[in-house]
Amino acid sequence: MHCFPCFSTPRNKKSSSSDEANNNEVKLHERRQSDEAEQSEETTLKIFSFRELATATKNFRQECLLGEGGFGRVYKGTLKSTGQVVAVKQLDKHGLHGNKEFQTEVLSLGQLDHPNLVKLVGYCADGDQRLLVYDYISGGTLEDNLQEPKPNREPMDWTMRMQIAYGAAQGLEYLHDKVDPPVIYRDLKASNILLDDDLCPKLCDFGLHKLGPGTGDKMMALSSRVMGTYGYSAPEYTRGGTLTTKSDVYSFGVVLLELITGRKALDTTKPNDEQNLVSWAQPIFRDPKRYPDMVDPILKKKFSERGLNQAVAIASMCVQEEPTARPLISDVMVALSFLSMSTEDGIPTAVPMLSFKDKSMSIALSRHDSNLVSPTPEVATEDDKSSTSSDEESSVDNEKEMVNKKKKKKLEEEDSLTESDDGSDSNSDDEHEKDQESQPPKPVDEKNQAQSLKIKYRYSWEDVDINEGRLSSKSSQKSNDGGSISSGYESNKDHDDLPKEKEEKEEDHTHLEHMQSSKTDDSQSVYFDDDDDSGDDNEEVSLHRVKSEVEVGSFEDDSGASLHHTES
Numbered sequence: 067m068h069c070f071p072c073f074s075t076p077r078n079k080k081s082s083s084s085d086e087a088n089n090n091e092v093k094l095h096e097r098r099q100s101d102e103a104e105q106s107e108e109t110t111l112k113i114f115s116f117r118e119l120a121t122a123t124k125n126f127r128q129e130c131l132l133g134e135g136g137f138g139r140v141y142k143g144t145l146k147s148t149g150q151v152v153a154v155k156q157l158d159k160h161g162l163h164g165n166k167e168f169q170t171e172v173l174s175l176g177q178l179d180h181p182n183l184v185k186l187v188g189y190c191a192d193g194d195q196r197l198l199v200y201d202y203i204s205g206g207t208l209e210d211n212l213q214e215p216k217p218n219r220e221p222m223d224w225t226m227r228m229q230i231a232y233g234a235a236q237g238l239e240y241l242h243d244k245v246d247p248p249v250i251y252r253d254l255k256a257s258n259i260l261l262d263d264d265l266c267p268k269l270c271d272f273g274l275h276k277l278g279p280g281t282g283d284k285m286m287a288l289s290s291r292v293m294g295t296y297g298y299s300a301p302e303y304t305r306g307g308t309l310t311t312k313s314d315v316y317s318f319g320v321v322l323l324e325l326i327t328g329r330k331a332l333d334t335t336k337p338n339d340e341q342n343l344v345s346w347a348q349p350i351f352r353d354p355k356r357y358p359d360m361v362d363p364i365l366k367k368k369f370s371e372r373g374l375n376q377a378v379a380i381a382s383m384c385v386q387e388e389p390t391a392r393p394l395i396s397d398v399m400v401a402l403s404f405l406s407m408s409t410e411d412g413i414p415t416a417v418p419m420l421s422f423k424d425k426s427m428s429i430a431l432s433r434h435d436s437n438l439v440s441p442t443p444e445v446a447t448e449d450d451k452s453s454t455s456s457d458e459e460s461s462v463d464n465e466k467e468m469v470n471k472k473k474k475k476k477l478e479e480e481d482s483l484t485e486s487d488d489g490s491d492s493n494s495d496d497e498h499e500k501d502q503e504s505q506p507p508k509p510v511d512e513k514n515q516a517q518s519l520k521i522k523y524r525y526s527w528e529d530v531d532i533n534e535g536r537l538s539s540k541s542s543q544k545s546n547d548g549g550s551i552s553s554g555y556e557s558n559k560d561h562d563d564l565p566k567e568k569e570e571k572e573e574d575h576t577h578l579e580h581m582q583s584s585k586t587d588d589s590q591s592v593y594f595d596d597d598d599d600s601g602d603d604n605e606e607v608s609l610h611r612v613k614s615e616v617e618v619g620s621f622e623d624d625s626g627a628s629l630h631h632t633e634s
């Protein structure tokens with residue numbers, strides 16, 4: 067986080083001569099210059115004059131107006147110097163901040179860099195004008211794409227929707243877990259998710275609250291900003307309570323529901339009991355048979371029912387009333403990384419184990435469907451842990467077929483290695499599952515510190531390859547290095563990384579299996595497992611993965627949200 071240095075000469079020290087005063091001024095000027103040079107070295111933000119931006123936007127002409135939000139008007143422009151197309155946000159004057167305060171905030175925003183965030187290109191603080199210049203994102207908002215799809219564009223299919231959810235989760239996870247101090251989005255909604263030409267989601271409008279009008283003013287917070295996002299705001303926020311990262315998770319859940327249902331978060335054209343999406347969905351959450359009825363009819367039933375069940379389960383967890391019961395966005399992201407690979411014909415055969423950090427994720431799932439609670443714990447072993455190390459040298463081949471063959475061969479080799487390492491045979495997983503099934507289910511204990519979610523499904527390698535390019539992100543890579551999340555699987559990684567796999571035949575359906583585990587174990591795991599031995603998909607590869615985690619630190623955000631970092 068940047069702060070402009072304070073330049074103050076001690077008030078009690080009076081210069082005895084004008085020479086001394088001059089000297090001081092020169093020194094002060096030099097220091098200021100060198101500090102400013104340092105600042106600009108650390109940021110790539112460009113400083114624009116008002117005239118440059120006026121030229122870029124044809125003098126802020128109406129035809130360049132993209133829209134108007136809570137912070138001011140946004141214009142499309144073209145920078146004369148580079149030809150870059152940009153979105154210029156002219157902040158409302160009544161929210162004006164001092165130059166220094168503005169620059170401090172803007173410089174910290176300029177530090178944020180993630181493929182799923184709209185990039186701040188530069189700013190202008192000229193006289194009383196305050197403007198922010200962003201990359202222009204050409205595909206429109208998620209809201210527009212869902213509600214008013216362009217005539218020349220196919221409606222977004224199920225997989226695309228899950229990919230958008232996954233990308234948005236990655237952007238949010240970056241803000242929550244990778245930025246220090248964490249950035250609470252505050253206003254996540256479908257109209258703040260922009261899509262590029264490839265439908266890759268980019269979050270915009272983050273971190274602006276300190277620049278907006280009425281900062282710190284509760285009245286303001288309860289008026290336009292919250293009213294404007296009604297339907298997305300977490301209940302604790304609309305009640306005027308504390309904002310935490312879990313409030314963002316709630317909003318994310320609403321967006322996920324919009325993707326699933328094609329409905330708006332708030333739609334006053336609908337009958338009273340259907341106007342608020344979450345209120346409408348709540349009773350359906352309790353009745354999985356009704357899940358297919360909530361899906362956007364435009365999809366014409368082209369989705370995997372198992373993928374749908376999982377997506378609805380995640381959404382229902384996110385929109386829980388109680389903030390602490392909502393999952394961490396990193397857990398949501400991990401779960402969505404798999405759903406985003408699903409196809410309408412079936413879902414992944416891969417079965418890596420994924421660790422969830424936040425117990426609320428698994429507790430919420432068990433509430434969601436008590437049938438998903440499984441009796442015995444799965445414990446990650448040292449062998450499992452070591453087998454998750456990434457293979458940095460794995461190659462990326464443009465020829466999809468070649469890659470698939472290569473990966474499959476390697477998986478077979480690794481499989482035989484893993485088997486010989488731990489002395490287990492290829493049937494051990496099946497036997498383990500049978501053991502679990504033979505035990506009576508235990509009720510979920512909310513005080514239980516360790517519960518596991520078992521998510522079973524399948525995918526084809528081809529799907530993975532198709533998705534890899536789009537889904538890759540710095541955030542995921544950082545998580546491998548820095549270990550701030552413990553994802554057992556990241557879609558942008560080469561699948562050669564996956565450690566313990568076996569080839570199996572699959573039944574073409576998926577379910578979530580929520581397992582209660584040891585009360586003394588604080589860690590939780592998600593198991594993406596293959597379902598059973600039946601089926602006829604000879605070519606599919608089934609993967610099984612365990613990843614354990616070690617907590618290396620935790621800190622609190624300014625709103626009191628405790629964020630944990632884990633290392634795998």
Ligand SMILES: Nc1ncnc2c1ncn2[C@@H]1O[C@H](COP(=O)(O)OP(=O)(O)OP(=O)(O)O)[C@@H](O)[C@H]1O
Nearest residue numbers: 132133134135136137140153200201202203257294
């Ligand atoms: N970087 C950008 N590229 C393309 N269009 C953008 C960009 N940023 C904003 N817009 C568009 O400008 C319009 C106004 O955006 P803005 O974010 O100010 O308001 P909003 O999202 O409509 O409302 P709110 O302030 O309540 O979030 C929207 O239609 C938005 O899609």
